Amino acid sequence: MMFMLTGWAGAVAATNFTEDMMTDTATASDLSRTATSSRLRFENLSMVFPDGTHAIDDVSFTVDPGEFVTVVGPSGCGKSTLLRIASGLTEHTGGVCEGNRDSIGYVFQDATLLPWRTVQKNVELNAELQGIDRNERKRRATEAIELVNLVGHEGKYPKQLSGGMKMRCSLARSLVLNPEVFLFDEPFGALDEISRERLNDELINLFRSEKFAALFITHSIAEAVFLSTRVLVMSARPGRLIGDYAIPFGAERPHDIRFEPEFAEICGLINNDLKDAHS
Numbered sequence: 580m581m582f583m584l585t586g587w588a589g590a591v592a593a594t595n596f597t598e599d600m601m602t603d604t605a606t607a608s609d610l611s612r613t614a615t616s617s618r619l620r621f622e623n624l625s626m627v628f629p630d631g632t633h634a635i636d637d638v639s640f641t642v643d644p645g646e647f648v649t650v651v652g653p654s655g656c657g658k659s660t661l662l663r664i665a666s667g668l669t670e671h672t673g674g675v676c677e678g679n680r681d682s683i684g685y686v687f688q689d690a691t692l693l694p695w696r697t698v699q700k701n702v703e704l705n706a707e708l709q710g711i712d713r714n715e716r717k718r719r720a721t722e723a724i725e726l727v728n729l730v731g732h733e734g735k736y737p738k739q740l741s742g743g744m745k746m747r748c749s750l751a752r753s754l755v756l757n758p759e760v761f762l763f764d765e766p767f768g769a770l771d772e773i774s775r776e777r778l779n780d781e782l783i784n785l786f787r788s789e790k791f792a793a794l795f796i797t798h799s800i801a802e803a804v805f806l807s808t809r810v811l812v813m814s815a816r817p818g819r820l821i822g823d824y825a826i827p828f829g830a831e832r833p834h835d836i837r838f839e840p841e842f843a844e845i846c847g848l849i850n851n852d853l854k855d856a857h858s
Contacts, residue, residue, distance in 0.1 A: 618643045618678060618792060619665050619760060625673030625817075626660055634660050636817035637674070642760070642792050649795040649803040651849065652813030653856050658796045660818075662762045665794060684753030684761045684791075688768060690745035692737040698724065699733040702751045709756065716755065723751035726785060743774040747781075754789070763795040767802070776834070779805055783832045800846045800853070805837060810845075812852040822852035 619642040626635040635657040642648045650658050663669035667680050692701045702723055706716035724730060727747040737745060746766055753761070767775045779802055786793060786806075797803050803810045804826060812822030824845060828836060836842055 619794060620675065620677040621661070621665075622677075623674035624661075624664070624671055624676060626657065626664065626669070627672045633817040635671075636819050638813075638818065638820055639674075640811060640820065640823070642678075642794050644759075644792050645790060646809060647786055647793040647795065647807045648809045648811065649797060649807040650811045650813060651797060651800060651803050651853065652818060653815045653853070654798075655816050656813045656856070657816065657818035658813060659764050662764050662794065662796060665760075665762055679759060682756070682759040684756070684758035686746075686750055686753060686761065686763045686766045688765050690737075690742075690749035692740075692745060692748055694737050697734050697736055698729060698740070698748050701737070701748055702755060705752055706755045719755040720751070723754040726754060726788075727751045728781060741774070742770050743778055746770070746778060750782075750785075754785075757789075759791055761791050761793045763793065765796050765798065768798065775799075775802065776837075780832075780834055782806060787830050800849050801837060803849070804842060804845050805832060810849060812849055812856065814856045821856060822849060824849060 621641070622639045624635055624638040625633075627633050638657075638661070640648070650661065652658055660669060662685070664671045664676050665678060666683055666685055693704065696704070699717075699720060702720040703716045706719055711719070724733060727750050729744065729747050729751065732740070732744065737748075740748065749766070767778050770778065783806060795803070795806060807826050809826060810822075810824045811820055812824075813819065814821045826845065827841070
């Protein structure tokens with residue numbers, strides 16, 4: 580079992596894999612993007628922590644190939660716990676969680692780049708930990724850096740990067756292993772509005788070109804509607820699904836779609852659900 584986790588946690592987790600796991604795991608380029616291998620399925624999922632905290636209750640939904648599913652909800656409702664369960668970092672206590680854990684990219688809230696590594700070396704990290712040879716991981720990193728628009732910054736260190744550039748670097752680090760499923764834990768939450776919207780635009784283009792399945796967590800309704808093919812709303816703890824919205828816009832998401840009446844209407848419906856979630 581191989582988890583392609585970005586950031587410091589990814590580096591620590593990857594170094595703990597056994598040699599047998601490393602040799603038995605196929606590279607991402609050998610994996611086909613099929614319906615069974617790249618979807619996530621939660622059925623009647625529940626999570627009660629050892630201290631008695633009931634985080635999630637009876638949650639059921641799927642994330643299929645070509646879907647970008649975003650979950651919004653109050654703080655503490657179990658959104659991030661869903662991602663941890665999906666990745667295998669946390670074991671659920673009830674229900675079912677199924678998915679291909681051999682090809683998961685996990686982008687955390689903090690980019691957590693290794694400060695002593697350049698952008699190029701940070702992006703190569705996951706491939707390096709998987710034993711991919713130097714020339715191949717350099718080639719993959721170069722492609723990933725180009726995909727996230729960091730060309731020209733390869734020799735910079737994290738302290739020289741803006742917040743948005745750090746998140747691009749974190750995303751590129753997962754892209755080198757070409758994951759079929761991406762888990763995003765509010766990656767743009769700490770950025771200013773302009774940087775956030777710019778990265779939303781870039782992520783949409785990346786989703787269209789790379790065709791991964793995505794499960795995204797955010798507190799921003801506008802971000803959820805802009806990015807997603809589907810938006811789910813969770814209640815306050817214990818988190819239950821109280822809203823499910825198919826987003827009617829096509830794959831092309833021009834920046835100014837945010838100002839269209841239909842966009843505002845969907846945001847309003849989700850906002851009303853969130854008000855109910857807090858009540």
